[in-house]
Amino acid sequence: MLQMDWLPACPAGFxxxxxxLQQMRGRCDGPQGLKLLRAAAGCRRNFIQTSKADRFFQKITEGEAGIADDVLRPVRIAILAAHSVEHLLPATRVAALARGMNASLYVAPYGQYRQVIHNRDPDLAAFAPQFVLFAPDMRDSPLSLPLTATYDEVTAAVTRRVEELHALWRAAAEFTGAAVIQQTFLNMDLPVFGSFERLVPASDLSVFLRLQMAVAEAAREEGVLLLDMDQCAALAGGARKLHDSSRWYQARQLISPEVSVIWGDMLARVVAAALGLSRKCLIVDLDNTLWGGVAGDDGPENLRLGAGSPDGEAFFIFQEYIGRLLQRGIALAICSKNDPDVAEAAFSLSTMALRRQDVAAFVANWNNKADNIRQIAETLRLGLDAMVFADDNPAERDIVRRELPQVAVPELMDDPADYPRILSASGWFEAAAFTADDAVRVRNYSHEVSRMQARENATDLEAYLSDLRMVLTGRRMTEADAPRVLQLLNKTNQFNLTSRRYTGPEFQALADRPDTRIWTFRLADRFGDHGLISVVILTGEEREDGDPAERGRGLAVHDWIMSCRVLGRGVEDAVLSVVAEAADRENAPCLKGEYCPTSRNGMVSGLYRVMGFSEVEKTAGDDATFWVRSRDAPLSDRCRTACSLIRITTRHD
Amino acid sequence: MTDISEALQDVFRDVFDDPDLVIGPETTAADIPDWDSHTHISLIVAAEAKFGVRFRTAELESLHNVGDFETLIRAKLAGHSGPR
Structure with a gap:
């Protein structure tokens, strides 16, 4: 059975x-056990192996409290289904592990998905989910239309069903504060008209398709995410593989146990994307990955690419697929064992779908690929855990998996006809939002290289920065910016002072508070537009110290994040000067800052100090540090320098 | 032990994740603590895969102990459907 063929068969070295799994039985504790299990979770596995891996995972986490949460993102998911889901839980936890999460799951009592929300179930409230998955099916509340029903009657029935779901989403978001995920419906009925089925307005298929469309539209409006059962069926190898009617009658399983691993991985992807854990950059090899043949041996003009040879066409289609990933905001890097001039020359071939300027970082040399990937990550200012590496050579994949386990390496097999499917099926680029800024970003990654070169030429940093002709625009968040702001808050790890993560409803609640001011910052320079690069959220101060007469009137920086792509240019100093000025204009007696350390945000631990804030004495046992600046206090020299190098425009309305 | 009972034992060991598990025809859910409705389906799915057979929906009702599994699998492999 060809299941999950985009994953490696087993961890490197086994x-x-x-x-x-046998080795785990003997010794499966501690960080080493967890590391090995995580590697195993990322491999091709059937449902029985998955159950075993899940048992080991439970043992490890029970054996040593907190061990998983040191390295994995904890996440709580409530599953509210009309069908049986017990057999899907191990698959979900193990897939979450493979994607860097420690998932706790709550399952609503069988068939009670409406009741737990409408009756405000105390168990669900106590579980405090970050995500609520609704998984109804076509049998649990059928639309029951006669085959002779008219188009308008179908419309009315579909609208009623979607309104009911809509109300449920809202009630769930309001009750739990969780982000809502809706599992799309699965068509369980067989055609009675043959191909004519779609032409009959009230046929099961027509009703199903209309419902499917209406649910997606309502979800888009409401900011609800989808768990797409059509894609799940495609990955499982067909609808009959996904849904086995025998299992439905035996155990009310909508999803067959054999493909539970696929369903679990699909859910883990959606949740990972919403938490900002999706990958941001695709690193590809050249010879026999982007084109057929070896550029250095065959000569660029003899490469198989485009019309003229069957696999040449397949390579071209793979390039086109990558081109579409770029359009949605994924950065592209090249990592090839090649002569750099030969590799560059191939990019000027007219048969290439990708152009040289699409590539944000181009590394062609004879060094080991793990080192090259580290260098690419540094160049693009992305973490290794933001990378996907695509290479047709099993030896290269193996060395990268061994050296850099954070990098995702899909199992690109030897046929280019399969490359796009493998890359797509691996699900590493799952999205939880798509905004115009995503599309702009890819141009930025490419400009980054020109900027790097400019920096190497500039001997004097100030001259370089001045030469960039940066323009920073600060303004209060608009409705249209909200999705991008939420996305940035959730996925920024390094330049993030408090690392608070929000679900859609939580963020809305914060934005609606009367004392909240959300500032957004955009940056442009002579190489291009970076789009929205920083967010500062100010709220009324919560700590009760300072002058009693002015108590409670100060402002606190609740969140501050900035994209690392614009680091090292004084942008953070310019951002702070805007925020400080805004606080002064409001006559706030003080502006407070807070730094909460995580494993990733060490780079901003001393930020408030260098900006001229003074540290507030901290309470014992508190990891966080607190900082304060009084009204009209001067900012540091570096803030003043930054303001002279960056043109700042501010809108206070 | 026959080939079938040995292979069936492998299936049970795999599903219950116990390499030392020993089963006999009289073994029932009462003897294996983890044998519940959830693992019962896992047993069926794993046995179908192992022996390359497919149980009819109605046949699953008749599987109360290991002996029932073995009888049904033997009948399937011989080309008959199981006892009704």
Whole structure:
């Protein structure tokens, strides 16, 4: 059975997954056990191996409290289904592990998905989910239309069903504060008209398709995410593989146990994307990955690419697929063992779908690929855990998996006809939002290289920065910016002072508070537009110290994040000067700052100090540090320098 | 032990994740603590895969102990459907 063929068969250094699981039985504790299990979770596995891996995972987390949460993002998901889901839980936890999360799951009592919301179930409230998945099915509340129903009657029935779901989403968001995920419906009925089925307005298929469309539209409006059962069926190898009617009658399983691993991975992807854990950059090899043949041996003009040879056409289509990933905001890097001039020359071939300027970082040399990938990550200011590496050579994939386990390496097999499917099926680029800024970003990654070169030429940093002709625009958040702001808050790890993460409803609640002011900052320079790069959220101060007469009137920086792509240019100093000025204009007696350390945000631990804030004495046992600046106090020299180098425009309305 | 009972034992060991599990025809859910409605389906799915057979929906009702599994699998492999 060809299941999950986009994943490696077993972790690097082992001969089979069963060997790994056997080894885990003997010794499966501590960080090493967890590391090995995470590697196993990222491999091709059937549902029985998955259950075993899940048991080991539970043992490890029970054996040593907090061990998983040191390295994994904890996440709580409530599953509210009309069908049986117990058999899907191990698959969900193991897939979450593979994607860097420690998932706790709550399952609503069988068939009670409406009741737990409408009756405000105390168990669900106590679980405090960050995500609520609704998984109804076509049988649990059928639309029951006669085959002779008219188009308008179908419309009315579909609208009623979607309104009911809509009300449920809102009630769930309001009750739990969680982000809502809706599992799309699965068509369980067989055609009675044959191909004519779609032409009959009230046929099961027509009603299903209308419902499917209406649910998606309502979800888009409401900011609800989808778990797409059509894609799940495609990954499972067909609708009958996904849904086995025998299992439905036996155990009310909508999803067959054999493909539970696919369903679990799909859910893990959606949740990971919403938490900002999706990958941001695709690193590809050249020879026999982007084109057929070896550029250095065959000569660029003899490469197989485009019309003229069957696999040449397949390589071209793969390039086109990558081109579409770029359009949605994924950065592209090249990592090839090649002569740099030969590799560059191939990019000027007229048969290439990708152009040289699409590539944000181009590394062609004879060094080991793990080192090159580290260098690419540094150049693009992205973490290794933001990278996907695509290479047709199993040896290269193996070395990268061993050296850089954070990098995702899909199992690109030897046929280019399969490359786009493998890359797509691996699900590493799952999205939870798509905004115009995503499309702009890719141009920025490419400009980054020109900027780097400019920096290397500039001997004097100030001259370089001045030469960039930066323009920073600060303004209060508009409605249209909200999705991008939420996305940035959730995925920024390094330049993030408090690392607070929000679901859609939580963010809305914060934005609606009367004392909240959300500032957004955009940056442009002579190489291009960076779009929205920083967010500062101010709220009324919460700590009760300072002059009693002015108590409670100060402002506090509740969140501050900035994209790392614009680091090292004084942008953060310019941002702070705007925020400080805004606080002064409001006559706030003080502006407070807070830094909450995580494993990733060490770079901003001393930020408030260098900006001229003084540290507030901290309470014992508190990891966070607190900082304060009094009204009209001067900012540091570096803030003043930054303001002289960056043109700042501010809108206070 | 026959080939079938040995292979069936492998299935049980795999599903219950216990390499030392020993089963006999009289073994029932009462003897294996983890044998519940959830793992019962896992047993069926794993046995179908192992023996390359497909149980009819009605046949699953008749599987109360290991002996029932073995009888049904033997009948399937011989080309008959199981006892009704």
């Amino acid at each position: 001969d089979s997954l069963d060997t790994v």
